[in-house]
Amino acid sequence: MSVLSIGALYGISTLLVMFSGMPIAFALGAVATVFMVVFMPPSSVDTIAQNVYEEMASITLLSIPLFILKGAAIGRSRAGQDLYGALHAWMHRVPGGLGIANVFACALFAAMAGSSPATCSAIGSAGIPEMRKRGYPGGFAAGIIAAGGTLGILLPPSITMILYAVAAEQSLGRLFLAAIGPAGLLVALFAAYAAWRYGREQRAARAVHEKTGVYSELLRPDELSVRDKLDLLPRVLPFVILLTGVMIALYGGYATPSETAGLGAVLALILIALIYRVWTPRDLEPILTATLRESTMLMLIIGMSLLYSYVMSYLHISQSTAQWIVALALSRWVLLAAVLLFVVVLGFFLPPVSIILMTAPIILPPLKAAGFDLIWFGVVMTIVMEMGLIHPPVGLNLFVIKNIAPDIPLGDVIWGVLPFVGLMMLSILLLCLAPGIATWFSDAVMGTSDGACSSPLSRHQVGWAKALFAPCPPSAPMVGTLRFAHPAVSAVQALHRSP
Amino acid sequence: MAHGLDSVGPAVPASAEDAPGLLSRELAALNRVVVILASIALVAAAGVLTYSVIVRYFLQVATDWQDEMSVFLIVGAVFMSSAAVQARRGHIGIEAIVGLLPPRINRIRQVLVDVASLAFCAFFAWKSWLLLDEAIVDNFHSGSTWGPPLWIPYSLMTAGMALLSVQLLLQVMGGLTSGLRRRPSA
Numbered sequence: 001m002s003v004l005s006i007g008a009l010y011g012i013s014t015l016l017v018m019f020s021g022m023p024i025a026f027a028l029g030a031v032a033t034v035f036m037v038v039f040m041p042p043s044s045v046d047t048i049a050q051n052v053y054e055e056m057a058s059i060t061l062l063s064i065p066l067f068i069l070k071g072a073a074i075g076r077s078r079a080g081q082d083l084y085g086a087l088h089a090w091m092h093r094v095p096g097g098l099g100i101a102n103v104f105a106c107a108l109f110a111a112m113a114g115s116s117p118a119t120c121s122a123i124g125s126a127g128i129p130e131m132r133k134r135g136y137p138g139g140f141a142a143g144i145i146a147a148g149g150t151l152g153i154l155l156p157p158s159i160t161m162i163l164y165a166v167a168a169e170q171s172l173g174r175l176f177l178a179a180i181g182p183a184g185l186l187v188a189l190f191a192a193y194a195a196w197r198y199g200r201e202q203r204a205a206r207a208v209h210e211k212t213g214v215y216s217e218l219l220r221p222d223e224l225s226v227r228d229k230l231d232l233l234p235r236v237l238p239f240v241i242l243l244t245g246v247m248i249a250l251y252g253g254y255a256t257p258s259e260t261a262g263l264g265a266v267l268a269l270i271l272i273a274l275i276y277r278v279w280t281p282r283d284l285e286p287i288l289t290a291t292l293r294e295s296t297m298l299m300l301i302i303g304m305s306l307l308y309s310y311v312m313s314y315l316h317i318s319q320s321t322a323q324w325i326v327a328l329a330l331s332r333w334v335l336l337a338a339v340l341l342f343v344v345v346l347g348f349f350l351p352p353v354s355i356i357l358m359t360a361p362i363i364l365p366p367l368k369a370a371g372f373d374l375i376w377f378g379v380v381m382t383i384v385m386e387m388g389l390i391h392p393p394v395g396l397n398l399f400v401i402k403n404i405a406p407d408i409p410l411g412d413v414i415w416g417v418l419p420f421v422g423l424m425m426l427s428i429l430l431l432c433l434a435p436g437i438a439t440w441f442s443d444a445v446m447g448t449s450d451g452a453c454s455s456p457l458s459r460h461q462v463g464w465a466k467a468l469f470a471p472c473p474p475s476a477p478m479v480g481t482l483r484f485a486h487p488a489v490s491a492v493q494a495l496h497r498s499p
Numbered sequence: 500m501a502h503g504l505d506s507v508g509p510a511v512p513a514s515a516e517d518a519p520g521l522l523s524r525e526l527a528a529l530n531r532v533v534v535i536l537a538s539i540a541l542v543a544a545a546g547v548l549t550y551s552v553i554v555r556y557f558l559q560v561a562t563d564w565q566d567e568m569s570v571f572l573i574v575g576a577v578f579m580s581s582a583a584v585q586a587r588r589g590h591i592g593i594e595a596i597v598g599l600l601p602p603r604i605n606r607i608r609q610v611l612v613d614v615a616s617l618a619f620c621a622f623f624a625w626k627s628w629l630l631l632d633e634a635i636v637d638n639f640h641s642g643s644t645w646g647p648p649l650w651i652p653y654s655l656m657t658a659g660m661a662l663l664s665v666q667l668l669l670q671v672m673g674g675l676t677s678g679l680r681r682r683p684s685a
Contacts, residue, residue: 021597022612023590030619049627053574053656061567061571066545255552262548262569269542287540292576295541296584297591299577349593 001039004482007424008315010035014308024354025300028308035311044314048307055306056299060166064302065263065295067157070292071113073268074084079239080122086232088130096198098134099144100191102127106186111155112243112268116389120149120400128405131193135205135217138408139416142198146397146413147190147420150386153352155183156247157261160352160385164378168359172257173250177376177442182383183436189423197419238271251445283402298353305357318361325366332370333432338426339363341382347388351396355385379438380431387424390417425462434441510628529662530583537576564645571652578659582666606662610674617667624660631657 010031017027029052036045056062071489074080084105091097091104102123110119124145131141153160156176164330165172198218205216246264249255255263273279312318330338342363346355367377389397392414401413431437551565584590592612600608632651633639639649 002673017615018593019596020612020615021592021594021608022615023585023592026616026619027520027592029623030615033619033622046626046629049623049630049653049656052623053627053630053652056568056577057652059570062544062570065541065573065577066548069541069545248551254556258566258569259548259552262545263552265542265545266549269545285538288541289534291541292534292537292580293584293587293589295573296580297578297589299573300581300590349595351591 001080003316003320003448006035006039006315007312007321010312010315010317018349024350025297025304026278028301028302028354028358031357032304032308032311035315038313039315043414051310052303055310056303058166059256059258060162060172061299063258064159064298065161066258066261066265067114067159067162068295069287069291070157070265070268071115071118072287072294073265073272073278074109074112074239075115075118075122076290077272077285079112079272080105080119080128082232082235082238084123084130086229086236087279089229089232095202096195097130099136099140099194099198102131102141102144103148103187103194104434104464106145107155107183108243110149110152112239114152114155114157114159116149116152116386117396117400119152120145120397121404123148124401125404128401128408132405132443133217134220135201136198137201137412137416138405139412139414140201141416142401142405142413143416143418143420144190144194146390146395147423149397149400150389150424151183151186153386153389154179154186154379154382156180156250157264158382159298160356160382161378162257163353163356164360164381164489167356168364168378170375170378171446174446175375175378176257177251177445178379178438179382181437181441182379182431185427185430186383186424190420191495193419196370198220235275238275242271243266259399262381301351301353305354306468309357309361313359313361319355319365320360322365325362330370334374335366335370336372336380336432339367340380343381343384344388346377347385350383352382354390356381373435373439375442376435376438380428383424383428383431387421387464391421404442428465464470523666523673526582526662526666527586530580530586530666533579533662534583537580540572540576544576546568547572563643564647567641567643567645567647571647571655574652575655575659577658577660581659582662585663585666585670604675610614610671613667613671613674617664617671620660620663620667624657624664627653627657627660 013034014028014031017031018024022029022030033045033048036048065150084101087101087105087108088098091101094100105123105127106119110116113119113430124142127145128138128141131144132138152158154181158176158179161175161179162172163171165175196315201388202218205218208214209216209219242264245267246260249263250257250260269284278284291400309318325335343355343359346359350358364374364377368374395417398410398413401408402410547565547569551562552559555562597605597608615676631650634648634650634653640646641649
């Protein structure tokens with residue numbers, strides 16, 4: 001059988017098994033195993049368990065449960081409400097300040113929790129009722145929270161980015177930094193839109209008020225004393241300290257990204273114990289079980305996705321497809337548009353983690369050959385996947401919103417979210433026109449990138465940190481002109497060749 | 500800490516109905532214990548990594564075993580708790596088309612999907628057992644300077660996948676007895 005027909009068969013069987021509703025982890029593992037049995041030497045089937053273990057047993061990947069733990073600890077405390085309350089108090093004089101405060105609260109919370117649904121429910125459960133009380137239309141309020149929540153997969157410590165760094169063999173520290181500029185851009189766009197839309201709603205409400213005398217809450221000025229503002233500060237401060245402390249540990253070279261995960265989780269648990277008195281086993285149980293549930297589900301998908309892409313690489317499906325795409329000799333931007341469209345379509349069905357691990361070996365080599373910076377692309381791809389979190393049909397965040405504000409009709413939520421999808425597209429366009437938005441900051445902190453295995457730390461930093469920070473993967477076999485195969489393949493193939 | 504994974508996520512049909520017979524209660528109890536131990540392992544892993552940052556920065560002590568120790572703790576927690584997650588049907592799948600099926604067809608589909616999942620997990624558990632056996636017999640150690648024996652993570656992986664297979668088996672049996680014959684539950 002030719003590589004092409006095996007590849008087609010692989011793709012089609014995956015689709016069929018996935019749509020049967022089989023859990024994603026088992027579906028990927030089962031398809032990979034069947035193809036191993038049929039098309040690969042028996043000795044490779046024997047290594048399936050070892051393969052999955054060795055792929056998973058990387059401390060970078062296994063930092064994911066710890067980031068989830070940190071997010072769950074913060075998400076289950078009252079931190080979200082407090083953060084939101086303080087921002088609102090400080091920004092209420094800005095026109096549309098309430099909406100802007102919600103956007104900022106989402107961004108800050110996302111940076112602490114690293115999870116999109118957690119951000120939506122933590123900020124939204126306080127923010128949406130408050131905005132609606134002040135006369136914001138339900139769809140608009142929902143849109144702000146749904147879109148703000150997606151920043152969770154863009155801002156560090158985003159789980160999506162961790163996986164991208166592993167799949168694309170890029171420095172995680174650099175990727176985290178590269179996301180900060182675009183995240184700031186998105187926050188600015190969201191906030192500007194919130195202010196503009198607020199102004200429009202307020203003018204409309206005033207016109208109605210003058211004509212019919214119907215009073216809208218949008219017209220009521222809110223009053224908060226300086227005392228209120230100061231009272232709220234101490235509750236937020238510890239979390240800001242946690243956030244900056246972790247960032248300093250990471251970029252100051254004191255801790256590796258995975259150590260940061262452990263440190264962040266421990267600090268978050270200590271903070272919620274001290275501030276919110278969440279420390280008894282009974283209090284901690286929901287946090288820990290939620291963490292375990294999400295981590296186990298996610299890590300099994302990750303492990304099996306890695307097995308899946310290993311098989312794809314062993315059978316040369318990914319390399320052939322990648323070469324085929326390169327041979328099409330599309331212009332750079334057509335190629336990028338096609339790849340992003342592909343990611344959008346996959347986003348209808350698959351969670352970001354599977355999209356990254358399954359497609360990286362296929363889409364990254366052509367992009368690299370076309371001269372795209374893979375760090376930059378990681379940021380763009382993440383924003384595209386953010387869109388997938390809020391656009392129908394799947395739109396995970398839409399369901400979270402539906403959960404916390406069941407009385408806003410889904411149609412209103414979707415209409416409220418669409419302008420934000422447009423703003424995300426605009427930000428992708430801006431990133432294409434000015435790639436520096438993403439790469440400038442990471443280059444400024446870590447020195448300019450020199451390809452896949454660049455040293456992410458500036459020159460004067462200590463050697464151990466350099467070694468820990470960006471482990472250079474063993475060079476993969478050359479596939480045509482493309483240096484991109486699954487790292488494990490070469491090892492296993494070598495194993496099979498030797499007697 | 501009496502509820503295991505009960506308090507988490509959307510309401511899912513209770514596993515008692517999913518898996519009748521004498522084993523289901525024992526397995527549920529075992530899963531609760533596993534979840535508690537796995538929670539402790541997770542927090543311990545976070546603690547180990549924090550410790551590693553502290554000793555390296557303040558005491559200038561080289562760190563060699565912390566990363567690997569955390570890997571073992573987290574790998575163990577993930578594999579061991581996979582059965583508890585499956586008991587709550589917490590391993591997500593694509594439900595887009597499934598929701599459109601008539602209930603009876605959907606029950607048959609659920610059983611078939613569970614059988615396929617069981618086949619895969621049992622196969623994986625068996626391969627992982629062979630790996631564990633090899634690691635014990637040939638005394639495999641990790642290649643790092645610390646070099647802990649590899650039977651530790653392998654045994655956790657094997658036990659976890661075996662537990663998951665038992666859980667799936669109970670769910671298949673539950674689906675066959677209650678799902679196909681009597682009134683649908685979903």
